Structures are given as C-alpha cells and as structure tokens.
Amino acid sequence: MKPDAQSPKAAAPAAERLAGGSRRALDTIGRLPPCRWTQALLTRWGISARTAVIAVPYLWLLLFFAAPFVIVLKISFSETQIAMPPYQPLLEWAGERLTDIRLDVNPGNFLYLIEDSLYLRAFANSLQVAAVSTLLALLIGYPLAYAIARSDPRWRGILLMLVILPFWTSFLLRVYAWIGILKNNGLLNNLLIWLGIIDQPIVMLQTDFATYLGIVYCYLPFMVMPLYANLEKMDLTLLEAAEDLGCRPLRAFASITLPLSLPGIVAGCMLVFIPAVGEYVIPALLGPADSLMIGKVLWTEFFNNRDWPVASAVAVVLLLLLVAPIMYFQRVQGRESGGRP
Amino acid sequence: MKDKASPVRLSFLVFGFAFLYIPILSLVFYSFNRSRLVTVWGGFSTEWYGRLFENTQILDAAWLSLRVAAMNATGATILGTLAGLALARFSRFRGRTLFTGMITAPLVMPEVITGLSLLLLFVATEQAFGWPEGRGVSTITIAHMTLTLSYVAVIVQSRLSSLDISLEEAAMDLGARPAKVFLLITLPIISPALVSGWLLAFTISLDDLVIASFVSGPGSSTLPMVIFSKVRLGVSPDINALATIMVSLVTLGVIIAGVVMLRRERARQRDLRMASASDAS
Numbered sequence: 001m002k003p004d005a006q007s008p009k010a011a012a013p014a015a016e017r018l019a020g021g022s023r024r025a026l027d028t029i030g031r032l033p034p035c036r037w038t039q040a041l042l043t044r045w046g047i048s049a050r051t052a053v054i055a056v057p058y059l060w061l062l063l064f065f066a067a068p069f070v071i072v073l074k075i076s077f078s079e080t081q082i083a084m085p086p087y088q089p090l091l092e093w094a095g096e097r098l099t100d101i102r103l104d105v106n107p108g109n110f111l112y113l114i115e116d117s118l119y120l121r122a123f124a125n126s127l128q129v130a131a132v133s134t135l136l137a138l139l140i141g142y143p144l145a146y147a148i149a150r151s152d153p154r155w156r157g158i159l160l161m162l163v164i165l166p167f168w169t170s171f172l173l174r175v176y177a178w179i180g181i182l183k184n185n186g187l188l189n190n191l192l193i194w195l196g197i198i199d200q201p202i203v204m205l206q207t208d209f210a211t212y213l214g215i216v217y218c219y220l221p222f223m224v225m226p227l228y229a230n231l232e233k234m235d236l237t238l239l240e241a242a243e244d245l246g247c248r249p250l251r252a253f254a255s256i257t258l259p260l261s262l263p264g265i266v267a268g269c270m271l272v273f274i275p276a277v278g279e280y281v282i283p284a285l286l287g288p289a290d291s292l293m294i295g296k297v298l299w300t301e302f303f304n305n306r307d308w309p310v311a312s313a314v315a316v317v318l319l320l321l322l323v324a325p326i327m328y329f330q331r332v333q334g335r336e337s338g339g340r341p
Numbered sequence: 342m343k344d345k346a347s348p349v350r351l352s353f354l355v356f357g358f359a360f361l362y363i364p365i366l367s368l369v370f371y372s373f374n375r376s377r378l379v380t381v382w383g384g385f386s387t388e389w390y391g392r393l394f395e396n397t398q399i400l401d402a403a404w405l406s407l408r409v410a411a412m413n414a415t416g417a418t419i420l421g422t423l424a425g426l427a428l429a430r431f432s433r434f435r436g437r438t439l440f441t442g443m444i445t446a447p448l449v450m451p452e453v454i455t456g457l458s459l460l461l462l463f464v465a466t467e468q469a470f471g472w473p474e475g476r477g478v479s480t481i482t483i484a485h486m487t488l489t490l491s492y493v494a495v496i497v498q499s500r501l502s503s504l505d506i507s508l509e510e511a512a513m514d515l516g517a518r519p520a521k522v523f524l525l526i527t528l529p530i531i532s533p534a535l536v537s538g539w540l541l542a543f544t545i546s547l548d549d550l551v552i553a554s555f556v557s558g559p560g561s562s563t564l565p566m567v568i569f570s571k572v573r574l575g576v577s578p579d580i581n582a583l584a585t586i587m588v589s590l591v592t593l594g595v596i597i598a599g600v601v602m603l604r605r606e607r608a609r610q611r612d613l614r615m616a617s618a619s620d621a622s
Contacts, residue, residue, distance in 0.1 A: 049520055054434055057424035057490065061443040064487040068458030071465050144357030147350040159354070161595065166361050168591045170548045172565050173584040176572050177364035180371065183576070185381065187367055220361065271449060278451020280551050285572060295453045302457060302555075312461070315454050322451070330445045 069319070076312035079106050087309050109313035119314065122292040123321065129208070129283075129293065130276035133215035134223075137272050138265065140216060141223035145264075146257075148224075149231035160228060167221040175214055175285050182210050182286070210286035211293075215276050222271040230264025231257070263332065270329040274322055294318055365588060372581035389582040396579060399567055406547050406564035409478055413485040414543035418535055420486065421493025421542070426523075428494065429501035447491040456555030459484045463556060476558035484556045485546040492545065493538035500534035501527075533602070540594070 078087045113119040148159045166174060181187045182204040189201040204210055234257065242252040280295035287293065294314065302311040372390075376383025393399065424444055427434070434440075447455065463480050466472055473480050508530070512522045528535075550565035557563065571577055 050431060053423050054427040054431060054440070057420045057427065057494070058436070058440055058443075060420055060490070061424075061440070061487070064459065064462070064483060065443050065447065066439075068462040071461045072454075072458045075461055140357065140360065143353035147353035147357070150350060151354070161599065162358060163361070165592065165595055166365060168544050168595065169365065169588050170565070170568075170584070172548065172550055172568055172572070173368065173580070173587065174364065176568070176576070176580060176584070177368045179572070180367060180576050180581075181364060185378070217360070217364065224357075274449040275451055278453050280453055281569070285569075295451060298453045298457065299551075308461070311457060315457050318451065319454060326446055326449060329449055330442060 072312045072315050075309055076109055076316045077106055078309050079108065109309045110317075112310060113313055113317060118292070119294075119297065119317075122294045122297045123317065125292045126277050126294040127321070129211060129215070130273050130279075133212050133219070133276055134269050134273040136212060137216045137220055137223045138269060141220055141268065142227060142265070144220075145224045145227035146231055149228050149234075156232070163221050163224050163228075171218055172281060174218055175282055178210065178214055178217065178286055179205060182213075205286065206288045208287065208291070211283050211291065214282040214286040215272075215279060218282065219272040219276060223268040226267035226271065227261065227264040230261050230267075234260055267329070267332050270325055270332070274325050274329065277322060278318055365584075368581050368584045369588060372578065372585040374578060374581075377578060389578040390586075393579045393582045393586075399564070399579075399583065402562050402564040402567040405478065405561060409481050409485065409563065410543045410546040412478075412482045413489060413546040414539045416482065416486045417489040417493050417542040418539045421490040421538055422497050422531075422535060424490060424494035425497025425501060429498045444491050444494050447488050448495070452549070452551035453555075455488060456484070456552040459487070459552065460555040476556055477561035480556045480558070481553050481561070481563065484552050485542075485549060488549075488552065489542035489545050492541050493535075496534050496538045496541070497531060500531045504530055533605075537598075540598075544591075 075087050144163070148156060148163070151159060179186075183189075184201045184203065184205070186205070188204065189198075192198045193201065238256050238260075239252055242256055243249075247255075278295040278298075279293060280299050283291045283293040283296050284299075287296075298311050298314045298318070301307045301314060373385050373387065374381075374383055375386035375388060424440075428441065428444065431437075459480075460476075463473055463476060467474070504527070509522050509526055512526050513519070517525070548565060549563075550569050553563045554566055554569075557566070568580060568583070571580060
C-alpha cells in the first residue's frame, strides 16, 4: 500500500491515489475511538455487534472443533494405503458424470477392533483404570476439600491457591517427578530400605500402581475444586441443628454433608474420569511397557504403525464411550453456571 | 463441634498437601545434586543448570514453546472473551446448545482425540486448499487456541454473571452505545478474568505434549516434546534443573498476582467505605 520510499516518482499515479486514499481512511479510523469504527464497519456489512460477538468464536469452534470430528469419522471408514496421507479417499468420482460417485464405506476398521481382542481389552482396561483412579482421587480429594472449606476464612484463599499451584506447573514434569520417587533406587525405595522396612527394593515404576498414582496426583486439583466450591457454600446451620438434636458428627456428615455435596462429587469425578480414560502421558511414562490404555494404543497405531484409519476408528469408539459422561458433565456444568439471562 | 474436629481436619490438610508437594520439592532438591544418578545424593552443585543453558536443543524448543504460548494466549483470550460474552449476555440465539457444547467439551475431551482430529483436518485442508503449507508453529497455535479458548470463555462467563449488570444499564441509560459500554465499563471490570485467562491459556499451551505432537511438523519440536523424549530414556538431572526454574517462575507469578489482587481488593474496600460514608453524610 505504501508508495516506494526510494523512488516516489516511479510509483504509478493510480497506485499513489490508492495509497493516499487508504492512508486517509486509516487517519480517519485513527482519530475515531476504536469502538466507533468497528461499529461503523459492522453496520456497513450489515452485521450487528451481537451477531459478530457470537459468530466469531462460533465459526472458529465449528471449523476447528466440530469439523475435525466429521473428518475422523470419514477416515475411520476408509482403507489404509501406503501413501501420504495414508488412507484411501472415501468419495471418488469414478466416471465423468456426477452420478458416478463411488462411495467406499469400509467398516473393516471397526470389525478389526472387535476381532482383535487387544482393542476390547484396552477399552475395558482404560475404563477400569480411570474408574479406580477417580475413586482414589475422591478418597484423597474429598477430605482435603472438606478441610479447606471448613477452615478459617482467612486461610481458605491461600489453601485453595496451594491446591491449584501444582496445576500451573508443568504436567509432564509432575509425572516425571514420580519416576524419581518410584524407581528401584528412587526416593521411596531408599527411604523404606533406610527405615529397615524392606531390604530389597520393591518394583513400583512401570506398574499399574504407578499409573493410578500418577493419574490421582495430576488430576487431584480437578477433584478438589468443584468439591470445595460445593462444600464452601453449604448451609452450616443444618449441621448445627443436627448437633442440637443430638446427632453425632459422623452421622451428621453421612446424612447431611455427604448427600448435599453430591453435585460437587459428580462434577469432580467427571473432570477426572473423562480425561483419564484417554490418558496417554501417564501410562506411557509410569505404566508397564505393555500397558493397555486406549490413549496409548491410539498413539501407537498413529505414530508407530502409521495406520490412520484404525487410529480414527479407535478415536470414534472412544468418543462414543465418552459421549454419555460428557453430555452429563455439560448438563451439570450448565446448571451450575449458565442459562441465566 | 468446630474445634473438636480440628486435629482430624489438620491431618487431612497435612496429608493432602504433602501428597501434592513432596514430588515437586523432590524435583527441586535433586536439581542441586552433583551426582548424575538423580536420586543418589552426591553433594551440592549447580552444575546441571549450566548444562541446561548449554543444551541448544532444549533452549530452541523452549523459545518455540514460549512464542506459541504467547500467540495462543492472546488469540484464545480474544476468542474466549467473545465466547464468554455470548454465553453470559445472550441467553437465546440459534444453536446456543451446540455452542455451549463446543465450549465445555474441550475441557474434558481426551487430548489424543483432539490432537488426532485436528491433524486430520489440517491434512484434509492442505490437500483441498493448499493450507496450511506443512505443519509447525501456526498449526500448533491454532490447535492450542481451540483448546484454551474454552478455559478463557468459562472464566470470563463466570466473572460476567457475577457482575452487577446495573452498571452497564446505567451507562446505556446515559446514552453510551453498547460497544462503548463494553470498552469503558465491562472490559475494565472483567480485566482480572482476562489476565487469569491469558495466563491459564499460556501455561496450558506451554505444557501440552499430546496435541502438539500430533499437529507439529518436522523441525518444530516444542519443549514438552523434547522433555518427553528425554524423560522416556530415564531421569536426567538437567530436566530437574529445568523443572526447578519453571516451578520458581510459576510460584513467583502466583505470589505477584496474589499481592496485586490483595491490593486491589483493599483499594476496593476502601472505596466502598468512602462511598458509604459519603452516602451517610
């Protein structure tokens, strides 16, 4: 747009006019407050500000979040071939006319997932690992959230911050920390030997135990946050009433606090369970080499076997498994935060 | 009753925080270990920090990751603010359910699915339109923005729904246009949410291994990708040094944010007191 600074005479008159025009326009824009000219621009295009606010993120998500799933679905039905990209096109024009579309829908990848018991075992194992880790995270997270919610209000903010702080440090490095603790000559084994509890190191790294521990450790903040939010706003006069009526603290907890905190428990469990099912990093670093976690299987199919269609089929099945919990999570989320005018 | 249960609560806190912090502290502790065997103490040394700063592979990857994270955070904050605004202020529009779904789903979606699906999209568009030409910084940034704009949107939405709408209404009654109201009233009030959204988007991007592995191309390895390939071969003390640097930076950032927030809160309280005092007089 800018005329060439070194040879101003050489610039064609038309280009100069254009450049001058755009500069004038820019000057006008520069003098107006930004809200004015964006609005002017939008009105000229016939778009209201409201539409623009909604449309920009909407289109982005449609393009980069929704559309990719359609492509995954498409490729999960195509056949592998040795090329780049390594799959056959699903739709082909076999002839000249438009009606000659050949649709190669190939359910082979899904049949393969059923035939080879590896995949079914991987799915079952992932669900089990995720469920056990979620339960463990609840057992550790609930007391912690409870203790924070019932502590002195002056301390609550700091304690909550201390729960979130690890979440801000690198996930990968937090998993890495456990390698140093769990390995054969690691911190924990050294400590146990020094205490005289064992005389041979226990193999802890590359076991299922390590996977559980890693998931619980990394996802604990996600469990504590919704639980804390729920427990903190609980009406404590109910507990006082129960105490006045002679109810013991444990009984009051079981019959008042626990049922009332159910929404927090559900939200926390969802936040841990759903991502844990497809977890890759934790089983890859802490789990056994042959661990059957579906995230790891998908990764291997994709990066090591370069079988994109099978990887896509695995992703489709995983998504179908998780659709119900995700929808449920969204309903809970919607009730908690959205829907208000 | 409150005091009776106190030792139990204290033990919950001690156990919970010990579980959360001992691994991190062990990383920091062993980063000053002279021995190459990470968990065998061989005396104090800062040798590994020196080694870290000589490792050009790690430094290049860190620089790439920082650039991606900054671009991602800025883009995600803009898109996420718009999305949060749409969710909090426009209770009805066509396709709102789908929109809400697309905002909340990335929060829990397993990363392998997001990564794979975005890669397949990039491959398909490259075949169809010639864009993107190869994969690298731009594809990683787009992928991270798609993931992190959800986090920003949720933060902004919750801040907006706790905001007193009468302030905006007053400005509109006084004749301000909606865009002006947004820039002069709404934006300054939600700015803490924007800052925390930006920081969250930044750290998530800086930390992401799985999605980046799918959508990056040859020659664009992010820091987590380099760390992962090193860590897979076993523990190495320079990673401990790197972890210590990252932990200290995050802690410092959180402390600064905490102090700033505390100051603002005190100033707000003071303003409130003065406002009510002038009301009374």
